[in-house]
Amino acid sequence: MRRDLDAKEHTLREGTPDDAVCGVVPAHVACPAGTGALASLMTAAHRNGLSVTARGGGTGLAWGAPPRSLDLLVDTSALSWIDHDAGDLVVEAGAGTPLAELGRVLAAAGQRLSYDPVRLGGTVGGALATGASGPRRLLAGALRDLVIGMSVVRADGAVARSGGRVVKNVAGYDLAKLHTGGYGTLGVITAAAFRLHPLPAAVRVVSAEMPSDSRAKRALAALRGTAVVPSAVELDRPAEGPGRLVVVLEGTPEGLVSRVGETSRALGGETEVAEELPGDWGVLPAEGCLIRVLAPPAELPDLASGLGRLARDGFGASVRGTASVPAGCLYLAFPPGTSAGAVAAVLERARAGTGRSAVLLRAEPHVLAAGVDLWGEVPGLSLMRAVKDSLDPGHRLSPGRFAGGI
Amino acid sequence: MTDRPTDPEPGPERPFGDLLDDCVHCGFCLPTCPTNVLWGQEMDSPRGRIHLMAQMHEEDVLTETAVGHFDNCLGCLACVSSCPSGVAYDALIEHTRHRVETEHRRPLGERALRATVFSLFPYRSRLRALRGPLRAYQASGASSLVRRSGLLERISPALAAMERVAPRLSAPPPPLPELVPAVGERRARVGLLVGCVQGAFFPEVNTATARVLALEGCEVVVPRSQGCCGALSGHSGRIAEAADLAKRMIEVFETRRVERIVVNSAGCGSGMKHFDRTLAEAGAGRAWTNRARALSAKVVDLTEYLVDLGPRAARHPVPLRVAYHDACHLSHGQGVTRQPRELLRRIPGLELAELPDREVCCGSAGVYNLFRPEAAEELGESKARGAASTGARLLVSGNPGCSLQIASAMERAGSPVAVTHTAQLLDASLRGLGPDPLLGRGGGSGARRL
Amino acid sequence: MATTARRTPDDLVRTPAALAALVPRLRRICGEDGVLTDLSQRRTYESDGLTRHRSTPGVVAMPTTTAQVRDVISLCAEHGVPYVPRGAGTGLSAGALPHAEGVLLVTSRMRRILEIDPENECAVVEPGVANLDITRAAEPYGYHYAPDPSSQQVCSVGGNVAENSGGAHCLKYGFTAGHVRGLEIVTPSGEVVELGGKAPGAHGYDLLGAFVGSEGTLGVATRVTVSLTRSPQRTVTLLSAFTSLDAGGEAVGAIIAAGVLPSAVEMMDALAVEAAEAAVACDYPAGAEAVLVVELDGPAAEVDAQVRRVTELCAASGSFGTRTASGAEERALIWKGRKSAFAAVGRISPAYIVQDGVVPRTALAEMLGRIASLSAESGIRVANVFHAGDGNLHPLVLFDDAEPGAAERAEEVSGAILDLCIEHGGSITGEHGVGVDKACKMPRMYDDTSLETFDLFRRAFDPEGIANPDKLLPTPRLCGERPEVRTGVHPLVASGDAEQF
16 A cells, blocks of 8 residues: 555655644655645545545644544645736635745735634645634635635545636536535645735724623624624633623725724724734634634624633633624634533533534544534534535545534 | 616517517516516516517417416506616507407406496596496495496496595586686697596596696696597507597597697506507508607606796695605606606605605506406505505505505505695695695695686 | 527427326425416426527426425425426526426515514525515615625526626625525425524535535525625715727726725626617716726725725726716616616617626736627627626627528627637636536536536435436536536446445
8 A cells, every 4th residue: 555655746654643633643644746646646545445634734633523544644735836816816826835925925916815814824725624714704705705716636536626716707516615614524625716805005903891791782783883894893702801892994094094983982982993903813722622603693792601601600611702793603712621521511502592503623632532522413414424425435535524424 | 767768669660579579588577567576477477478479479379378467467567667678568568458359259257347347438428427326335335236246346446446535526626618728928738638537536636737737837728529548448459449539539639739738647648659559550551640640749748748848836835745656657658757756846845755666566557456356456555555654644646546546455454545646736736725635634625716 | 589499399398298297296285376387378487588598397386485395396306307496587597497398496486585684684585585675675774685686676586596696796795605694495305404594604514605506406495594784884886988998997907906996897898888878878978988887885984085096097097087976876877777788788789699708807808809809700799798897708799680690600709709718717607607508618617527526516416317407517418428427326436446325
């Protein structure tokens, strides 16, 4: 098998504990030099019936469930290239391209990918595979909405493309959507094309303390009634102390004057106005258990504080919640070492109620060991299984990492 | 899309098949078509009916099913307004109805109903004669005998509604003189159409119209010999009957040397503006179509005419919230939507409200409510809900049928509203009567004070 | 319109026996008035907005509830009968072309707006609701539904979901996919599945995202939860006239380069303007070779600054006049010309083909030059209407269907334009969809593996191939032997390398 995988276009080595995916050490690690090399590697893996997981920057390897089997870890770091059509506000990049580098190249042309990463040090492919978006998604949408084309190596090593390099295109199925947040269970992403936006001339961050839930809800309702067009509305609930509502506005320095004023009035009380985003903007803690709750936006303020109380009062655990309220998304971060019971209880409560779902994005080993259900019930699971069966009939791509054991 | 600047060449010159080909099947007509709104099926939309017409035209068959769908059409012409391709649906449906009337044999009951309706409506005297018994019918709480007659039962709700909403007959206004002189310096000499339903049930609308015109400096000619314009017959495919009535009308007005012929009933105006098409459809020959075209060119809606003429008489306040309803044959049939609103806005103190779904028909549609009462009722109710939502105390339109239809639906729904004609509202303003007479307060309409 | 297709003989469009046997059961499901079997009635459904493809449906079913849709589809699945979903029938790729031996499933009677939820900034509607009616219902709360295809007063939300409809304002606000939060769908096997809901996002594979734009091949949406967008504080529409298309294109480039993100940037050439003028008297500037419609919306202060900037940029690019409109009525007049352009072309030409292709925006100028030469070479007039901001072209190829051979030549020109789009790295469809019309052109855009992957995905939802068959992907039946999409067992399974679980 080893011989079959060996080839000139990639390096192959034995896996080490540093390569572990949720604690599972791969038998081999390969770093293909390009899409062609990746395709032949995947063909060989297919021939040998190997289970495969892909890795970008390695920042999300602790996300999801552990793979049931891991014969080969594909390191995409060599698939790093950027092809920027500035005039068309479009970029295509290799899966292994670090997001930071992409950001630098785009910024030099006065443009950006309108996406706040939730992890530092990640790659394009990793961000897509885990599919988590940060706060600024109220204008251009989440990551899934920015992808206009994708190349993927299928389980059998064939390279398939969907979408293209133009923003407007409805030819064929939008398979990029499936791979975004698909944890590499349907194919290995090799490249993606994105639509871009001009960098705003100025940014203002308006924030105010929210001593109570009712206060936060009033402020949010007042904000909805304005036409200030925020890029992000974040309700931050620290483990201790009062919450904070943070509103990001982007535009021209002149235009922002009245928008900041209107936002401040909506938030009420004493507001702070900053001219740039905080350094750790949107980044989730790199350690500890992490839950994502999706719920109708209006439920989030109560939900966030209710779950915080449950952890504190029931388990003496502290949890920090950050809610992108209009986007209906709440991240809950537990300090490392939080008991499995606390995490499971919060998860269960978050899932109770209609129109809600909650996933344990990252579970610490002791939580995994306690058998906490990471994904919960996912509507449409039978269709998801059918899609998996169709695109990866051998169930060799990151088996068990995804919802329902996919 | 209410204005239609480039009417394609007049209908008769273009063969039916060509007119059909203008439809590109885009579907823009669907949401404004009342029957599509009701039933949501292709065959009851203009696009679908045009398809059925094409089947009829190309294969020379006229099925019972197709006739049913043609009959379902209210002829409101909302589709004409909403069509970006300029399809002459008005000409298409008129021709189709003509074919239906000549080629299709309807079931006995339906035939009898139609015969009754068309022996009644074009004749003012017969309509007027019917008013007495109707009132009795209402007063007696509907005698079982009358009820059982069936035929009358279908006609009666509409006529009864007219009776209910129309002013009491006890003191009808004196008939208009044949010549009403202009007040002050004469600016124009115009003819006035009296109309059959208008004349029989709403003589005060005609009186108000004549008075407004006179106050604005017009000498008004009201030929006593004028009959029905034939629009109802024409819109129902009874082309020969319509053509006879049209010829009569042409002869009456040709000799009166009037600059324009002012019409205050939307359906009549829309029919009279297409006399040429009606006569061509009836095969009347070139000479007649030319005479018809000349007459049609003179026909103008009251509101259209007043805006063109420009105001001269002083407007007095009418402090009321008023909802204006676009009569289909005015807005879609004649493209007149701006002018009535402009006239109303000029009345001091008057607050103009717009109805939701203003382009959708109220279900009155000439005699439609007699032939398709259920559909008409549903549409009327929907319009009544819309009217109630505006909070207006008075509903104004340029067509008596519409006012009746909506008013009776609102009454049924328990939110009664006063209705009036644009002419009466203008009359009240010009004469400084205030809102009371319009709302049925303070001693009835001022019509008797002419 | 653009067709010379003649009627199929009656004996070929009689409801097939197998299907006729289902009619009583369909009637039990949808009610007596919910099933159409009469030939003349069925024939009114023979095409959608693209009339050059016609086929009389075997039977028409008009369900009013999710349960009815489920039962109709289950019945189809049970008997292997194909079905085709249809909304308002305004599509332009024959995506709702009926199947002669199948059921046409019409959603036009499912048109209730179930809920407007301003707190969660969303609306829940049935699929037959017209796009614009959502905005009408949301307006009192200060919201609107952002996707606005030109046919928005007619086209149904279900159809928008199937086609991932865009519209002039998708330059800023994106397509339908970005505005759908939840779907209740009936799968081709008759299963009712909820995807997403009032939360703008869902866990697991983004099936919702992939379902939007799947052209009715993955199931029928029976309930749709859409995001509502706060109506902007200010909206200004600019109408700028140029003496050449190039100058107009230059202005568009300058606007984008300046970092302005208009909600819409639309361009029309002289011929398209002529048609619109004839249809709706939109009062566009006389003598313009190109007319640019730019809409800016957002917070008042930002919009005012942008209006000044765009006006300057247009002038610098050689505009001979820019008119701005901020009142609803004036703006509507500007848009009226643009939105009625397609159908309006009927006024200046007996027949025409609406094409829909995309090129990178920077390739627009060259593309228009190539179209002009194509037009000159063939003697076929082409009017151009396009979403200039995102390079989505809508060339209108004009011809006289009474002239022998004209339709074929127009088809050739229309096809050649698509080839040019692909050559420039663009797409064969920006918003009208593939349907039947472009299914055979898919291989020009995607290689065999990619097409096969599309098909693998499709069969995960529809293993029996009954959901809107012969649409979206090329099939031998449609396109001849090549290009072909395999419909047998998955190659991996067949080769023994993998097991089906």
